[in-house]
Amino acid sequence: MEPRSRAVFIVSDHTGLTAEAVARSLLAHFEGVRFEYLTRPFTDTEAEVQAVVEEITARYRGGGERPILFSTLTNPGLLARLETAPALFFDLFTPYLSVLEAELGQPTTPRVGRYHSIGDVSAYFTRIDAVDFALTTDDGVGEKHYQLADVILIGVSRAGKTPTCLFLGLQYGVRASNYPLAEDDFERQELPEPLKPHRGKIFGLTIDPARLHQIRTQRRPGSSYAALERCEYEVRRAEQLFRANGIRFFDTTAASIEEIATTIVQTAHLTRRIG
Amino acid sequence: MEPRSRAVFIVSDHTGLTAEAVARSLLAHFEGVRFEYLTRPFTDTEAEVQAVVEEITARYRGGGERPILFSTLTNPGLLARLETAPALFFDLFTPYLSVLEAELGQPTTPRVGRYHSIGDVSAYFTRIDAVDFALTTDDGVGEKHYQLADVILIGVSRAGKTPTCLFLGLQYGVRASNYPLAEDDFERQELPEPLKPHRGKIFGLTIDPARLHQIRTQRRPGSSYAALERCEYEVRRAEQLFRANGIRFFDTTAASIEEIATTIVQTAHLTRRIG
Numbered sequence: 001m002e003p004r005s006r007a008v009f010i011v012s013d014h015t016g017l018t019a020e021a022v023a024r025s026l027l028a029h030f031e032g033v034r035f036e037y038l039t040r041p042f043t044d045t046e047a048e049v050q051a052v053v054e055e056i057t058a059r060y061r062g063g064g065e066r067p068i069l070f071s072t073l074t075n076p077g078l079l080a081r082l083e084t085a086p087a088l089f090f091d092l093f094t095p096y097l098s099v100l101e102a103e104l105g106q107p108t109t110p111r112v113g114r115y116h117s118i119g120d121v122s123a124y125f126t127r128i129d130a131v132d133f134a135l136t137t138d139d140g141v142g143e144k145h146y147q148l149a150d151v152i153l154i155g156v157s158r159a160g161k162t163p164t165c166l167f168l169g170l171q172y173g174v175r176a177s178n179y180p181l182a183e184d185d186f187e188r189q190e191l192p193e194p195l196k197p198h199r200g201k202i203f204g205l206t207i208d209p210a211r212l213h214q215i216r217t218q219r220r221p222g223s224s225y226a227a228l229e230r231c232e233y234e235v236r237r238a239e240q241l242f243r244a245n246g247i248r249f250f251d252t253t254a255a256s257i258e259e260i261a262t263t264i265v266q267t268a269h270l271t272r273r274i275g
Numbered sequence: 276m277e278p279r280s281r282a283v284f285i286v287s288d289h290t291g292l293t294a295e296a297v298a299r300s301l302l303a304h305f306e307g308v309r310f311e312y313l314t315r316p317f318t319d320t321e322a323e324v325q326a327v328v329e330e331i332t333a334r335y336r337g338g339g340e341r342p343i344l345f346s347t348l349t350n351p352g353l354l355a356r357l358e359t360a361p362a363l364f365f366d367l368f369t370p371y372l373s374v375l376e377a378e379l380g381q382p383t384t385p386r387v388g389r390y391h392s393i394g395d396v397s398a399y400f401t402r403i404d405a406v407d408f409a410l411t412t413d414d415g416v417g418e419k420h421y422q423l424a425d426v427i428l429i430g431v432s433r434a435g436k437t438p439t440c441l442f443l444g445l446q447y448g449v450r451a452s453n454y455p456l457a458e459d460d461f462e463r464q465e466l467p468e469p470l471k472p473h474r475g476k477i478f479g480l481t482i483d484p485a486r487l488h489q490i491r492t493q494r495r496p497g498s499s500y501a502a503l504e505r506c507e508y509e510v511r512r513a514e515q516l517f518r519a520n521g522i523r524f525f526d527t528t529a530a531s532i533e534e535i536a537t538t539i540v541q542t543a544h545l546t547r548r549i550g
Contacts (some may be wrong), residue, residue, distance in 0.1 A: 006379075014536040017446070018296040024550065025293050025347070026371050029383035037550065068378070072300070086522050088378050096301050096365060103343070103363050104281075108304035125493055127532070131438045135410075163406045166441050170532065171292070218400055257402070257445065262290040262316050275299065275312065 007059050011052055015045040019072045019092055027068075031261035035068075049081045056085040074108070075193035076154060086110055123173070123274045130169030130176075130273065131266070137177035138162055143194035146177060150270055153178040155205035156234040157214045157225075160252040160260055164205070167261045173273030174265065186237035189244050203264055204242040204249030209235045211253045280309035282342035286327055286357060288319035294347045294367055302343075310343075318348070324356045331360040360412050398448070398549045405444030405451075405548065411540035412452035413437055418469035421452060425545050427473055428453040430480035431509045432491045432500075435527040435535055439480070442536045448548030449540065464519050478539055479524030480519040484510045486528045492494070 009020045011244050016039045027035050040052050056067050069087035079163045083089055097108055098245055106221065136142045137149065139162065146152060151168070153176060159176035168176040185192055195202060207215075209232040216226035224230060242249040248267060252260050263269065283302065291314045294296045303312050317329050331342050344362035348354050349369055358364055372383055411417045412424065414437065421427060426443070428436045428451060436453035443451040460467055470477060482490075484507040491501035501507060517524040522540060527535050538543065 012316075014300075015533045017533055017537065018293070021293040021296060022367070025289075026368060028376060028472070029349070030375065030381060030384070033379055033381070041541055056518040068375075074304070088374070090371060090374075092297075093301060097304060097342050099363070099365075100301060100305065100343075104305050104308055106308070109306040121489075124531075125490075128438060128490075131441065135413075135437070138410075139486060163403060163445065166406065167445060170438065170442060170445070214396075215400075215403075226486070236308055256399070258290045258292055262292065269389050273473060 001198075006065060007088065008035045008037050009052065009067055009069045009085075010037065010039040010070045011049070011069065011073060011078040012039075012041050012044050013073055013078070014041065015074070016041040016072070019070050022092060023068075023070045028199045033155065044075075044078070046078065049073075049078045050256065053082060053085045056087050060086045068117050073266055074111075126173040126273050127170065130173045131166065133175040134162075134165040134169045134177070138165065142177070143179075146198050146201075148175060149177045149198070149201055150175045150273075151203055151264060151268055152195065152201050153203055153205055153264075154181055154195065154247070155249075156181055156207070156212065156231075156238050158212060158219070159205040159207045160255075160257070161205055163257050164252075164264070165225075167257045168264070168270075171258075171261065172265060172270070173275075174270050175273075179239050181234075181241065185241060186234065189237070189241050191241075191245055191247075199245070199247075202247050203266075203268055204238070204247045205260070206235060206239055206242070206249050207251065208253040214235045248273070279339045280311040281340060282331075283312050283361075284327065284331055284342055284344045284362065285309045285312065285314040285323070286318050286346045286348060287314075287316050288348055288350070288353070289316065289512075291316040291347070294345050297367060298343075298345045319353070321353065321356060324348075324353045326361045327373050327470050327529075328357065330478075335361045339463040349386075388471065401448040401548050402445065405448045405498055406441065408450040409437075409440040410446045411454070413440065415454045415469075417452070418454075418473050421473050421476075423450060423467065424452045424473070424476055425450045425475050425544055426478055426539060427451070428480055429456055429470065429522070430524075431456055431482070431487065431506075433487060433494070435480045435530075435532070436480055438532050439527075439535045439539070442532045443539070443545075446533075446536065447540060447545070448550075449545050450548075456513050456516065460516060461509065464512070464516050465469065466516075466520055466522075474520070474522075476543075478543055479513070479522045480527050480535070481510060481514055481517070481524050482526065483528040 008023055010016050010023055011020050020039050060066055067087040070090045070092055071082055072093045101107055137145050155161055157180050165176035165178050168174040212231040213228040220226050250263055283298055285291050285298055287294050297316050334339055342362040344356055345367055347366045347368045376382055412420050430436055432455050438451050440451035443449040487506040488503040495501050525538055
């Protein structure tokens with residue numbers, strides 16, 4: 001019989017995204033255990049905390065091992081109530097906050113209201129502008145804006161350029177454009193004309209041809225676009241073009257969008273524009 | 276004299292995004308202190324850790340208070356070396372991992388290589404598909420795909436629809452479309468025709484008119500599009516339309532993209548498709 005998955009509750013008075021990322025990172029170290037993530041964001045009243053406690057209790061009584069509970073609550077009353085839940089309890093924030101209070105020589109400032117990330121309006125604009133920029137200069141369009149780009153990603157179709165550009169905008173406020181390499185470029189082995197003045201900003205993405213074949217097949221099954229030979233040809237010629245033109249490039253095959261984006265920021269020494 | 280900002284080093288053998296989010300969340304509780312975030316991702320060799328130790332030492336010797344150091348390293352040798360840095364040291368992972376080893380009755384699995392988030396290939400496809408879906412059905416286009424959408428955001432231009440849809444795709448693998456309300460809709464006070472069959476999936480975004488005016492002015496200064504009276508009219512009519520048609524809606528004025536997206540997932544009971 002398949003073992004029941006272990007319940008992991010994540011309780012936050014805000015979005016819970018950070019707490020969930022911590023929980024997932026930690027639990028990824030335990031192979032073979034199945035976890036069920038139950039995130040409860042915006043939990044900031046006694047009644048809401050009590051509802052979560054009851055949910056955890058019901059889950060535990062329903063059988064199986066005790067749930068695991070991660071919390072980023074900081075209100076002492078809410079925390080005390082949450083700790084009554086029958087769970088392995090991780091208080092992710094308050095132990096660190098005590099140490100930081102001593103180090104910084106000031107108490108924490110109570111945060112009021114559910115929505116407080118927006119803070120700095122100029123950071124908001126920077127971020128939205130970066131997303132707009134990625135959309136305006138996606139897939140080879142909007143080349144007249146390239147002088148404003150922080151980075152221009154090039155590579156074969158479906159190497160991961162567009163999601164990476166969007167993530168760079170959302171996470172870092174970095175203005176990222178992308179340009180797909182095509183048949184002409186593979187033959188000429190030169191940078192496309194619109195890119196030539198911006199060589200220093202260009203970053204190549206490559207991918208394993210078998211993986212590319214799998215991705216393109218998902219999109220257009222049986223097409224010549226998805227054929228393995230075509231994928232092998234395009235990747236080989238794209239990498240030759242990168243090398244011939246001194247373009248740094250990165251293999252996205254085994255990497256997530258976060259990993260690709262972070263590698264580009266690090267390698268190209270991009271400056272984070274927000275945060 | 277302006278006090279020097281406190282250096283905050285974030286050291287990870289992976290992207291460092293989670294560790295940085297934790298550090299920023301914690302330090303946001305200390306108003307008035309300026310922090311300088313120095314994230315060092317993919318730090319997974321003795322030499323790289325040593326380089327960070329030297330960087331921290333140099334920073335401390337350069338004057339000011341000791342840096343704050345957050346680490347998600349789990350390799351004992353690397354951790355021991357990092358702890359020699361002259362900093363307030365927070366080991367974010369290994370204390371929790373010890374507790375989890377005892378609870379789960381198994382040791383952690385050492386993770387090899389820098390790139391390991393991709394894991395499940397089907398999750399990768401789901402995520403990329405969700406981003407593609409948001410792009411294909413952005414700003415009122417691609418209505419023939421609406422039956423595949425998990426949620427359709429509607430609202431006035433610049434209420435935050437597009438970045439929220441992209442974030443929903445990247446973070447949750449949720450398929451989100453968006454449709455801008457326009458003059459005709461404001462007058463008729465009815466849902467646009469393409470949306471009528473999908474009423475149950477619709478979620479409205481609204482915004483404070485003065486804020487909308489500020490955002491639109493940034494984009495098209497002095498235009499009638501950005502005029503305060505126009506913004507007031509559009510927001511009033513959009514909210515009337517939401518109410519008249521029983522559409523749930525949310526005010527994005529004070530919310531970040533993460534907060535808007537999390538609220539929508541929670542309120543509309545959307546199912547996360549990844550993770």
